[in-house]
Amino acid sequence: MTVESSPLDLLRPSLSGRRAAIAAGLLCLLVVDLLQLAIPRIIKKAVDGLTALSATPATLVIDTLWIVLIALVIAAFRFLWRHFLMGLSREIERDLRNRLFSHIQTLSASYFQKTRTGDLMAHATSDIHHIRMAAGMGLVALVDAVLLGAATIGFMAYINIRLTLFTIIPMPLIVLSTRIFSKKMHNAYQSVQESNSTLTERVREHFTGIRIIKAYTRETESARAVEAVSREYIDRNVRLVWITGAFFPMMQLFSNISLALVIYLGGRQTIFNQITAGDFVAFISYLGMLTWPMMAIGWLVNLIQRGKASLARVGAILDTRPDIGNRPGARPFSGLSIDIKTEALQFRYDENVPPALEEVSLHIPGGTVLGVTGPPGAGKTTLLRLLTRIQDPSGGRILYDGADIRDLRIEDFRSRIAYVPQEPFLFAGTLRDNITFGADIPEEEFLKALRMAALEKTLRSLPLGAETLVGEKGVILSGGQKQRVALARAFLRERPILILDDPISQVDAETGDVILRAVRDLAGRRTLVIVSHRISAVRFAQRIITLQNGRVTESGTHQELLLQQGYYARMHMLQQMREAADAA
Numbered sequence: 066m067t068v069e070s071s072p073l074d075l076l077r078p079s080l081s082g083r084r085a086a087i088a089a090g091l092l093c094l095l096v097v098d099l100l101q102l103a104i105p106r107i108i109k110k111a112v113d114g115l116t117a118l119s120a121t122p123a124t125l126v127i128d129t130l131w132i133v134l135i136a137l138v139i140a141a142f143r144f145l146w147r148h149f150l151m152g153l154s155r156e157i158e159r160d161l162r163n164r165l166f167s168h169i170q171t172l173s174a175s176y177f178q179k180t181r182t183g184d185l186m187a188h189a190t191s192d193i194h195h196i197r198m199a200a201g202m203g204l205v206a207l208v209d210a211v212l213l214g215a216a217t218i219g220f221m222a223y224i225n226i227r228l229t230l231f232t233i234i235p236m237p238l239i240v241l242s243t244r245i246f247s248k249k250m251h252n253a254y255q256s257v258q259e260s261n262s263t264l265t266e267r268v269r270e271h272f273t274g275i276r277i278i279k280a281y282t283r284e285t286e287s288a289r290a291v292e293a294v295s296r297e298y299i300d301r302n303v304r305l306v307w308i309t310g311a312f313f314p315m316m317q318l319f320s321n322i323s324l325a326l327v328i329y330l331g332g333r334q335t336i337f338n339q340i341t342a343g344d345f346v347a348f349i350s351y352l353g354m355l356t357w358p359m360m361a362i363g364w365l366v367n368l369i370q371r372g373k374a375s376l377a378r379v380g381a382i383l384d385t386r387p388d389i390g391n392r393p394g395a396r397p398f399s400g401l402s403i404d405i406k407t408e409a410l411q412f413r414y415d416e417n418v419p420p421a422l423e424e425v426s427l428h429i430p431g432g433t434v435l436g437v438t439g440p441p442g443a444g445k446t447t448l449l450r451l452l453t454r455i456q457d458p459s460g461g462r463i464l465y466d467g468a469d470i471r472d473l474r475i476e477d478f479r480s481r482i483a484y485v486p487q488e489p490f491l492f493a494g495t496l497r498d499n500i501t502f503g504a505d506i507p508e509e510e511f512l513k514a515l516r517m518a519a520l521e522k523t524l525r526s527l528p529l530g531a532e533t534l535v536g537e538k539g540v541i542l543s544g545g546q547k548q549r550v551a552l553a554r555a556f557l558r559e560r561p562i563l564i565l566d567d568p569i570s571q572v573d574a575e576t577g578d579v580i581l582r583a584v585r586d587l588a589g590r591r592t593l594v595i596v597s598h599r600i601s602a603v604r605f606a607q608r609i610i611t612l613q614n615g616r617v618t619e620s621g622t623h624q625e626l627l628l629q630q631g632y633y634a635r636m637h638m639l640q641q642m643r644e645a646a647d648a649a
Contacts, residue, residue: 101213420615493537
């Protein structure tokens with residue numbers, strides 16, 4: 066669901082609190098432009114004095130001191146406008162990126178099913194960079210193109226209108242050339258590749274792991290991690306501005322053509338006393354000043370176009386509202402004390418496909434264990450996503466302690482659930498950070514979680530133990546080890562509801578037994594929902610259901626389901642035969 070707004074509305078929150086800085090920056094830029102226009106007039110006075118033989122060493126010293134004084138004031142005010150306006154653009158960049166990242170974390174799972182992570186990375190880096198350029202240099206280019214350009218032409222026309230008309234003929238070519246080569250000019254501002262690469266990788270990683278972040282309500286901590294890298298990126302760019310901010314590619318060819326016209330035509334007028342030598346020199350100075358405003362026009366058009374397009378793309382994301390959110394007046398949820406119920410639960414991923422779940426009604430008393438089994442594609446993982454409100458049902462209700470799950474505050478509700486998804490995700494940090502999410506956990510509790518997840522042997526095999534970097538997506542770990550890291554996360558948190566999606570699918574039978582003993586020990590203290598293809602993982606549950614084609618086809622205890630001679634009994638027999646063959 067999206068709501069449309071003007072792209073410029075995105076900048077208002079960043080600009081509203083910085084009006085004083087904007088005004089100060091524009092005032093300093095205005096002072097610089099006006100003072101630049103005064104220098105050629107001083108040069109004219111000095112040259113005219115020299116040609117008329119009326120100049121004295123004292124008058125030349127005065128003229129020189131005036132130019133030096135103006136240059137010093139220009140330097141000071143140029144530093145100030147860069148500090149205010151360039152700093153403003155960096156603050157806009159930071160604010161917009163943090164807003165974008167925080168908003169993306171609120172979006173529902175369905176959004177990420179149809180949106181590529183690479184696209185989100187481009188929005189968070191390249192698009193926001195274009196917006197920053199438009200807000201910073203675009204504003205400067207606009208003021209210079211309008212104010213400095215118009216004032217310079219006015220001063221030139223004051224000296225000689227006919228000469229002015231001739232010399233501005235090549236200027237449109239500067240505008241056109243600047244626009245054609247604007248991409249090359251733009252690339253000059255992307256020299257901080259190392260920090261940009263680090264930022265992109267961090268953003269990509271957290272977007273990829275968005276389901277884990279949402280399941281464990283770690284949005285705030287995740288945003289802080291990204292903001293820290295973003296701050297480093299901003300700092301490096303600010304340092305770069307100090308070095309490269311004053312240098313822009315110049316189209317010397319067209320400037321020299323104008324200069325050639327001035328020398329020929331203006332020189333003739335000076336020879337015939339139509340203008341003074343001082344006017345001639347001042348005119349050349351104004352011509353040099355006019356080159357930048359003409360370039361700024363072409364650059365401005367390109368910056369505004371790219372910035373506007375990027376604002377529209379980023380705005381489309383910020384205007385997207387999550388399908389799952391807190392209703393008005395959503396109730397707090399302190400934890401499960403009675404039971405979980407589902408009433409005629411239905412869910413469709415798309416209207417054009419069969420339902421993933423249909424008429425599923427369950428009752429899970431608090432502190433009991435529900436086992437869920439069934440063939441692949443039966444709707445088991447979908448059921449768990451509904452129970453954790455990663456997705457909302459298409460029909461029916463889910464009740465926690467008698468309250469509709471949609472009437473509960475999401476942050477309260479999810480913080481009471483420990484969830485182990487079918488596909489565990491690991492961040493490119495240490496093993497400890499992947500389990501604790503950076504929280505300060507007592508070592509005894511940490512080691513207990515490792516024992517419950519059968520990770521002690523893995524810990525001893527790693528070169529730095531729990532401080533070993535596991536690499537992107539846990540590349541140094543096997544699939545079973547990654548699964549056990551995800552289990553350790555859940556075991557570490559004393560939450561009243563534990564939901565496990567195929568928790569021993571990637572481990573051997575011996576390791577699976579260790580994990581299942583730890584899970585059984587939690588029965589009675591936590592409400593457990595376990596999905597598994599292995600009968601051994603659910604046989605101890607007080608109630609077991611079989612899902613087939615989105616429907617509950619069997620329900621009962623382990624012994625009751627064996628007597629029904631259905632899917633459950635067949636799978637139990639096949640797995641026993643396989644275990645016997647492996648033992649032989």
